[in-house]
Amino acid sequence: MTPASGYERAAGTEGEAETDFSERMSYGDYLGIDLILGAQHPLSSANDELLFIIQHQTSELWMKLVIHELSTARAAIAEDRLEEAQKLLARVSRIFEQLNNAWDVLRTMTPADYTEFRDALGQSSGFQSAQYRQIEYILGNRNRAMLAPHAHRPDTLAVLEAELARPDLYATVLAAVARAGLAVPAGATAPHEGRRTADPAIIALWQQVYQAPRTHWPLYELAEKLIDLEDYFRRWRFNHVTTVERVIGLKRGTGGTGGVSYLRRMLDVVLFPELWDVRTTL
Numbered sequence: 001m002t003p004a005s006g007y008e009r010a011a012g013t014e015g016e017a018e019t020d021f022s023e024r025m026s027y028g029d030y031l032g033i034d035l036i037l038g039a040q041h042p043l044s045s046a047n048d049e050l051l052f053i054i055q056h057q058t059s060e061l062w063m064k065l066v067i068h069e070l071s072t073a074r075a076a077i078a079e080d081r082l083e084e085a086q087k088l089l090a091r092v093s094r095i096f097e098q099l100n101n102a103w104d105v106l107r108t109m110t111p112a113d114y115t116e117f118r119d120a121l122g123q124s125s126g127f128q129s130a131q132y133r134q135i136e137y138i139l140g141n142r143n144r145a146m147l148a149p150h151a152h153r154p155d156t157l158a159v160l161e162a163e164l165a166r167p168d169l170y171a172t173v174l175a176a177v178a179r180a181g182l183a184v185p186a187g188a189t190a191p192h193e194g195r196r197t198a199d200p201a202i203i204a205l206w207q208q209v210y211q212a213p214r215t216h217w218p219l220y221e222l223a224e225k226l227i228d229l230e231d232y233f234r235r236w237r238f239n240h241v242t243t244v245e246r247v248i249g250l251k252r253g254t255g256g257t258g259g260v261s262y263l264r265r266m267l268d269v270v271l272f273p274e275l276w277d278v279r280t281t282l
């Protein structure tokens, strides 16, 4: 029988699949598909500009999830729900793995392909990604100067400023370590700005944890989740700079930095320094 819509029911669904969504929520309604698929606006006729746009948009969606999960993980750690946090941090590492694999698609774009539309990008650059900066801030790489490109957006600025005013993920972990009875130096659990540098007293306490994992199992597992996360984040930075060198060589970036030279310097950022340094002592 032909339904009221006038269309035949989909073949093979034996008349069971729902087809009337005139009054009901459909797949597209729930997921906001019209908005998402209506958000690609290439500025040139170059074939690869759509790839470039979708690569960035999907990255931003995954970054949204990273921020969500890191925020939940940080709240869980603050309440000593360490196992929950571990699960979420493991998920964040898998998201970075997903982002890392995505470079394989973008790498199919050659310098000739990119040159066709690079000029259309003007001064815009990933350097201005607010969500990327928020992730860096949550993870403790807190350069206040990176707020400058957001000065024209008070809403974005407020989010990033609020992040700088909070203890980062690692400081939250150190507060949990202190509650577990280890001697965390005063100040290490407070909000900070700039980059972290290794504190010998913090190396010493991780040494206690790593030398007796069974005694400190939840902290030991949590620390390893952080190492995993930084490992995958480093791979993202490395894939980015390598792709950039493939595509634009040593040209300056549209965002105004030296390009590859700037991105190479970012490879030296260490998010959780004592967790790396402790390994040398074991």
Ligand code: HEM
Pocket (backbone or CB within 6 Å): 055, 056, 059, 060, 106, 114, 124, 125, 126, 127, 128, 129, 132, 240, 243, 244, 247, 248, 252, 253, 254, 255, 256, 257, 258, 259, 260, 262, 263, 266
């Ligand atoms: C052909 C592809 C790409 C090229 C040539 C490229 C180039 C660059 C360059 C030269 C910079 C330095 C800032 C500047 O002066 O512009 C930069 C920064 C950045 N790019 Fe890309 N990029 C590419 C793809 C991507 C993708 C897919 C993402 C994913 C979101 C991304 C995210 C970023 C971010 C977040 C920064 C800031 C990094 C930081 O401050 O540490 N880029 N990019």
Ligand SMILES: N[C@@H](CC(=O)c1ccccc1NC=O)C(=O)O
Pocket (backbone or CB within 6 Å): 056, 118, 121, 124, 125, 126, 127, 248, 252, 253, 254, 255
């Ligand atoms: N910085 C890049 C341009 C670029 O990659 C870009 C431009 C606009 C939006 C996102 C971008 N991706 C990463 O930086 C360049 O110098 O070619």
